[in-house]
Amino acid sequence: MIQIQNLTKIYQTKSGPVKGVDNVSLTINEGEIYGIVGYSGAGKSSLLRCINLLERPSSGTITVNGTDISKLNSESLRRARLKIGMIFQHFHLISQKTVYENIAFSLKAAKTPANQINKRVEELLEMVGLADKRDVFPSQLSGGQKQRVGIARALANNPSVLLCDEATSALDPTTTRSILELLKKINRELNITIVLITHEMNVVKEICHRVAIMQKGKVIEEGPVYDIFSNPQTELAKEFIKSVVSFDIPEAILQKCKGMIVKVTFKGDVAGESVISDTLQKYNVNGNFLHGSIEYIGEAPLGIFIMELNGSKEEIDKSIQFIESRTAQVEVIQNGI
Numbered sequence: 271m272i273q274i275q276n277l278t279k280i281y282q283t284k285s286g287p288v289k290g291v292d293n294v295s296l297t298i299n300e301g302e303i304y305g306i307v308g309y310s311g312a313g314k315s316s317l318l319r320c321i322n323l324l325e326r327p328s329s330g331t332i333t334v335n336g337t338d339i340s341k342l343n344s345e346s347l348r349r350a351r352l353k354i355g356m357i358f359q360h361f362h363l364i365s366q367k368t369v370y371e372n373i374a375f376s377l378k379a380a381k382t383p384a385n386q387i388n389k390r391v392e393e394l395l396e397m398v399g400l401a402d403k404r405d406v407f408p409s410q411l412s413g414g415q416k417q418r419v420g421i422a423r424a425l426a427n428n429p430s431v432l433l434c435d436e437a438t439s440a441l442d443p444t445t446t447r448s449i450l451e452l453l454k455k456i457n458r459e460l461n462i463t464i465v466l467i468t469h470e471m472n473v474v475k476e477i478c479h480r481v482a483i484m485q486k487g488k489v490i491e492e493g494p495v496y497d498i499f500s501n502p503q504t505e506l507a508k509e510f511i512k513s514v515v516s517f518d519i520p521e522a523i524l525q526k527c528k529g530m531i532v533k534v535t536f537k538g539d540v541a542g543e544s545v546i547s548d549t550l551q552k553y554n555v556n557g558n559f560l561h562g563s564i565e566y567i568g569e570a571p572l573g574i575f576i577m578e579l580n581g582s583k584e585e586i587d588k589s590i591q592f593i594e595s596r597t598a599q600v601e602v603i604q605n606g607i
């Protein structure tokens with residue numbers, strides 16, 4: 271478990287102090303995939319780099335598996351860092367070393383006995399699907415393959431935590447998906463806690479269990495990814511979700527609608543139920559779908575439909591109450607009744 275309490279990071283610059291992280295408190299549970307999302311300059315990297323003390327916090331504490339790492343002396347910190355792997359947007363591989371040597375380098379740095387290195391590197395290559403690239407140099411690899419080497423190197427010393435700094439931002443969508451699948455497998459099979467920072471809400475939607483949304487150094491919203499997607503509280507969370515699931519209706523269409531336009535959000539298994547058709551049969555209301563889809567957050571369905579309801583105010587009110595009783599949320603977007 272990682273516990274961050276009242277963490278502040280202030281950089282001293284020529285033009286004065288700059289707050290990178292501003293009084294952040296978070297708990298990241300063992301075995302979860304935790305996302306930190308925010309625009310450029312929000313403080314994601316500063317926060318992530320404080321977790322393995324690549325940056326020294328100005329104040330606050332960071333406890334990793336029960337140890338307050340900010341209090342460790344340099345030798346203890348070196349050992350603690352071996353249990354915190356890290357991967358980077360631009361991979362940071364050593365270009366003069368082969369894939370094998372890049373991974374072995376981590377093991378040598380941790381003083382692994384020479385007779386154990388070969389077996390461990392082979393295991394890691396197998397795990398990341400690069401057994402056939404053992405002796406090639408990074409320049410001969412695709413971006414996705416380079417990131418696989420980065421992951422193998424980060425896992426070499428059996429860390430309990432893997433920090434991912436925009437690990438897929440330099441990759442195309444298909445490669446991104448395959449790297450995210452690999453991270454999911456590592457989390458599931460090795461029970462490694464993963465903390466990832468990203469500006470892509472899609473990455474959060476694909477693999478994270480919980481997420482923190484950062485702005486100006488602060489965490490402004492935090493919770494299970496499903497809850498944030500189904501019921502975002504802040505404008506920024508809504509904006510990030512829009513980048514993945516957009517339900518904008520063209521103005522010209524909205525102007526033509528004379529009824530009540532509602533956004534209906536179905537949570538969980540109920541997303542598959544025929545709530546809308548039941549409603550239209552039960553009440554004297556006409557429904558006209560304007561937009562809709564079922565998104566899968568991880569593996570849980572979240573159905574969002576925008577529809578125009580036409581009929582008497584009384585029947586529409588009753589049908590909305592009925593939908594709410596069967597599902598979760600109905601939000602009126604435009605009321606022409």
Ligand SMILES: Nc1ncnc2c1ncn2[C@@H]1O[C@H](COP(=O)(O)OP(=O)(O)OP(=O)(O)O)[C@@H](O)[C@H]1O
Pocket residue numbers: 281282283288289290291308309310311312313314315316317469
């Ligand atoms: N080494 C540094 N010296 C001075 N200021 C810094 C330093 N590192 C970060 N900052 C400042 O701290 C704030 C947060 O930066 P940080 O890099 O943590 O944000 P970020 O969300 O990771 O952004 P990006 O995605 O662009 O990396 C910014 O205002 C930035 O200018």
